[in-house]
Amino acid sequence: MVRLFRRTPTARGRRGIERQGRIIDERIGGALAAGRGRSRSDGGAGEALGDEGRAATTLVGRRVELAQILDAVDAGRSGPRAMLLLGEAGTGKTALLAAAARHGREVGSLVLSARGCAAEAEQPFAVLHQLLVPLLPKAGDLPGHQRQALEAAFGVVPATPGHDRKSLRVAVLNLLAGVSRHRPVLLIVDDVRHVDRDSLDVLGFAMRRLTTEAVTVLLAARGHTAPEVPDLPVLSLAPLSRREAARLLDAQPEPPAGRARIDLLEQAAGNPLAIIELCRAAREAPTGGGPPQTLRIQEMFADRSRALPAATQRLILYAAASPDQENLQTIMAAAGAGADLGMWAPAEDAGLIGISGGRVGFRHPLVRTAAYDGAPAHLRQRAHTDLAAVLGAEPERRAWHLAAARTGTDESVAAALEDTAELAGRRGGFFATARALERSAECSPDPRDRARRYAKAIRAVQNAGDPSWARELYGKVAALTRDPGPLGVAACGAGTALSLFGRQREAFEALTRHPPADGTTSLSLAAAAGAVAYQSGLPEMRRSLPGLLDRTERKDGDTPDADSSYAGLTEAGAADAVRAVVLAEADPVTHAPPLLRRLGRRRKPARPPTGLAETARLHAIAAIAWLADETDLCVTTFRQAYDLLRVHGSIGVGARSFVPMASALVDSGRWTEADELLEEAATLAAVHQWSHVQVDVAALRATLRGLRGRTGGEPPDDPVWTAVGLEENRATRAHLLRAAGTAAMAAGDLDEAFRHFRRLFDEDGVPAHYFLSPRSVVDLALVAQRTGRREEAAPVLAAVRDAVGDRPTSRMTLLLHHAAALAGAPRDAEHHFRLAAVNPAGDQWPVARAQARLHYAQWLRRKRRPLEARPLLSAALETFVRLGAEGLADEARGELRASGVAASPSRADPLSGLTAQQQQIVRLAARGLRNREIAEQLMLSPRTVSSHLYNVYPKLGVSSRHQLRDLFEDR
Incomplete structure (x- = not known):
């Protein structure tokens, strides 16, 4: 819902609107005509290269x-x-x-x-x-x-x-x-x-x-x-950001996927040359396995490395053989070098390594690759054996070196790596867990153990949020076993991966194809299927969800599968929350509000659980709150879930929740926090190739830019807008159409805006996406009113009223009143305006509330009642200025002047210049919480909380907690 008045778009704005509209039209038309849509690859959209070929790729970022x-x-x-x-x-x-x-x-x-x-x-x-x-x-x-x-x-x-x-x-x-x-x-x-x-x-x-x-x-x-x-x-020139490094990798011919992709990005550390050369080496690796061909990389440092003494070369090899850069003492002990640091001096003088803090660091990412791959195989094996020998007290690292030194399978090594994975899992290190389990499976002589360990690796990979890797591992499990237990866990990871790639039909089939072994595995499959059904928006998928839930009921004697993705769901009601969100995704109108109330009435445990079970529970409650239009609860609960994930260093678990969370932040006026979350989501989506998330994030950014009244920005790059098939990704289609319509409205092209918003509904007015489309009903009504198309909007309003049922949520009630006031019967306009603009429940959605007041005031002014319009306009202006909605603020000022009031500048949101974490701290401090209480709630140190408050007080113009409370009284 953006600006109301018509104005002539700038030439640049008009070109952007036309280009964006053409992209949307071509993509949606093609996807619907063909009945399907596919990404050009299973990954995200990379930057197209120009005529300069490889030289152009080095300029990415x-x-x-x-x-x-x-x-x-x-x-x-x-x-x-x-x-x-x-x-x-x-x-x-x-x-x-x-x-x-x-x-x-x-x-x-x-x-x-x-x-x-x-x-x-x-x-x-x-x-x-x-x-x-x-x-x-x-x-x-x-x-x-x-x-x-x-x-x-x-x-x-x-x-x-x-x-x-x-x-x-x-x-x-x-x-x-x-x-x-x-x-x-x-x-x-x-x-x-x-x-x-x-x-x-x-x-x-x-x-x-x-x-x-x-x-x-x-x-x-x-x-x-x-x-x-x-x-x-x-x-x-600093190293590339993770997002830009991923874009550069995607620009290379045949970039690796899965674990190889993540390993390459970590090893390259943002260095463009390292990304290009490591990708080349991976591409030229022998098809039968073995080390990649890194002769080019070795030659880059040949002059400096060949001149080193043999003892120094040996030390560098042992350092390169240490995946986590073992401490200096461990490397020297393994190499039998004693305590003489002078042996490192030639390598330091040559600029190859640096020693600091008791650790060895390579000056360039490719130095390590050249040193390791350039050594003969028997010397690499000896290095790992020697390192394992001195790490007897550290079984995690010892297991890795034992595995690297083995040339075949070994159950003792496989078991040690599995134990290592358990330790990493308890610390929340999902990537480390997945790597250890995959290597454990590779070392397993028994195919059943191999399949079981690969399935456990998929669980960790799914938690880490890497779909390409999960799909790789699924193929290995399917080739090894027909046991429904491992296959069910593997299918959950594969289905999630396909969904993130934008292939919803394949994802749903993968999730429903295999009969699961126990209730927890069934629940993990049903939960993933619910997310797929929401993203696809396809009715046939949603109708299948209750049947999938029937398979999750545990029978007498059943025990949870320890390898299930939701093995801990019985803890603290997490399973109930997950079942509830699947029902809510199937039918939000019927199930979401009562399920949310029922979960809210549950007694909280004396000691709140932590780990994946609590993360799953919080994500489920937040998703139900999103579907029940309880936006504040949705935001608060997602924040708690993200805090838990960030403690474990794996926000990737939240892949499917980023878009609902960002949408909730936009709708509730938390635009600074939305910007930060969208930036984080864009980075993770690029690194892990979450295709539909990349498109959704681009669309939400365009929407937010339009809400702010900015028309100068270009629409997202064509590859980003066309990375997924929209016919089976109706949620993404809805985000794109809303973005295109919002951009057109911000530029004053209401005819173009109507065309986009109308396509959120089919010819009979039925919502194209069962949940997202109705939330744009006011946008459609607004442009219909301004372009004289009330009659064309009438069937949409009627269809939305039918879709939301007899007891719509507070948000949908307000939106329907607002839409009816704009495009319904003129005689009932004031009645609907009053209900849309006055109900206190609308305070959760400040933009929509302010627009309802603005539109009601415009109606009053046209009825020659300017005195009644003025307070509504003043309140709307204050909201628009506080949020940074520049175009809407200008419109409200113009209306105030027309009503006989000289509009004074309103105060901008004092929190808009703070980070999301600082905003959380300020809000809690304003409620009277002490530093230690805030620290416990946000999992920070009291010193960090104190430091943040010290820094933000001058920005807010306050000097005490009492003044913080005053600051929030008007918010």
């Missing part, structure tokens, strides 16, 4: 840096500009310089480039010659002694005993200044650390004096400390 560099190149037309790029090898310095050179040529600059070389670092003026040799024909314009000094330095003429460096410096300065008077000059020097000192001396002299000429200088150097060059603005 460098948009901000590239913009700064190109700005410097453009600014060189009006004055000198200089910049120093710093970053480790492979971070994209050379690619950015190449992009700057291309841009410089495109805008008409003369581009002069050079690169330092270690072999020429001792040769005087080597780089200066590379850089300026194209300008030698211009040297004839210089005074004789300067020309002679320049030609002598370049070896064109013999050097004379009397020539001095000052003449050379001045000659270069005058040469560049003279050329720049006719054409801007761009000087680019890469690898500055290998530039000879004579060249640096002359270039530094010139840079310090080129204060008015159109000369831009771009330098690049390895590392993060500036070399000996004049003081320049520094642009440091």
Whole structure:
């Protein structure tokens, strides 16, 4: 629900609307016509590559840096500009310089480039010659002694005993200044650390004096400390974010999936070159197994590594063989090196490793790969055996090294790894648990044990939120056994994976195909099927859910399967909550409100449970609250669940709940928190290739941008909008249509907005998605009123009234009154407006409440009752300004002026500038909780709570808890 009045969209806004509308139309039309839709791959949508091929991929995640560099190149037309790029090898310095050179040529600059070389670092003026040799024909314009000094330095003429460096410096300065008077000059020097000192001396002299000429200088150097060059603005290239690293990986040919994908991203640590080369190595690995072909990677560091003493190379191998970078003492003991740290010195001097805090760290991610894969197989095996021998007191790490040293199966090693997985699971380390269980299965000689351990690994992978890996493991279980127990657990992981890939029909079939062995496994399958049914929006799936729940009832003598994904559901009523959410997903109108009330009446245990059982219970209650339109309870409960997950470092369990949570935050006016959650969800969706979540997040961001009244942003990239088949992902379709309609309304194109909102319902007005479509009924009614299409909206309003039943939720009651006031019978408009704008229940949804007041006030003003409209407009304006809904605030101000009131600026939301965690702390403090109580509730330390309050008080303009309470009285 966004702005009401019609205005002419800007040219850029109009282009964005048209493009976004075309994307939506083509995708929805194609999906519905074909009756199906598939992602181009099982992963997310990667960034399309341009004509530059591989070079373009290195610029993924460098948009901000590239913009700064190109700005410097453009600014060189009006004055000198200089910049120093710093970053480790492979971070994209050379690619950015190449992009700057291309841009410089495109805008008409003369581009002069050079690169330092270690072999020429001792040769005087080597780089200066590379850089300026194209300008030698211009040297004839210089005074004789300067020309002679320049030609002598370049070896064109013999050097004379009397020539001095000052003449050379001045000659270069005058040469560049003279050329720049006719054409801007761009000087680019890469690898500055290998530039000879004579060249640096002359270039530094010139840079310090080129204060008015159109000369831009771009330098690049390895590392993060500036070399000996004049003081320049520094642009440091940090590792790519997890999201951008995933995008770069997806841009490579045949990127790995599953565990290999996660391992590669972790090993690369955000280094673009490492991502590209490790992907290449994985792609070229022998099909029959064995280590990847890493000869290219080894050659990158060959010169430095071959020069090391044999003892140092041995130490580096032992360090590389340690997956968690064992402490220094362990590595040296395993290698038999004693306590002499001097053995590491050659490697430190070569820039290969660094020692700090009793640990060994590799300077570049590829150094570790080169050191390990470059060693003969028998030396790698010996390293793991020696490391296992000194780790007798640490069974977790010892088991890994024993497994790495084995060439076949070994039940003792498999059992040790399974025990290791149990320890990791109790700590909540789901990725570590999954890795250990998968390796345990690989070491298992008995196929039944192998299948059982793979199934347990799927459970951990499902908790970690990685669908590609779960699908891989499912294939292994299905090939090993027909036992319904492991197959049921595996099917749960496979179904969840297919759903996150956007393949809902396949997911539902996978979840309902295998007869489960016990009630808890059945419940895990039913819970996953309920989520699939909600995402798909397909009636036939929802009708099947009650039957699936009938299979979850435990029979006498049944014992929970320890390997079930919900083995702990009997704890603290978690199973009841999960059963309830499946019923609510099947029929929210009938089941969600009463089930939520029943769960709320349950007595809380004296000691609240923790772990996955409590996480499952909280997620279920929050989902039911979402379906029952209890938005505040939904947000609060999801927050509690996420806090538990973050303690365990695995928010991936919440993959399917991010979109409902973000939607609830948007609807309840918590937009800053929504921004943070959507950013986190976008990162996880890119890393783990949650296809439909990527699309949903993009759509919600576009919706939020429209609600804020911003029309300048471009719609999401085409691949993101078209990554899933919309006919079987009706929830995603609803999010996309709402986003497109909201963007059109923000730009003032109400005809376009009507077209999008109307497609949330079929020809007879029946909601396309049984839950999400009715929540946009006011949007449709609003644009129908403004475009003279009341009659076209009438069947939709009638169908929505039928869909929500005789006892709709408070939210749907308010929305239906609001819609009826806008597009219903004119004689009943005031009655419906009053019910929509006055009911206190509407305070949960401040945007909708403020819009109802705005629309009611507009109706009153048209009826020549401005005095009654003014308080409604003032209240609406305060809400819009507080939330940051700029377009709606402007509209409310205009209405106030028209009603005879000079609208004064309203105060913005004081919490909007705080992080989500700071907002939680402030809210609890305002309720009177002490620091220790807040810390216990949020699982923080009291010192952290105190620090946050100390920092936020000045931002809020308060100095005590009492003032915090006053701050919240009006909220």
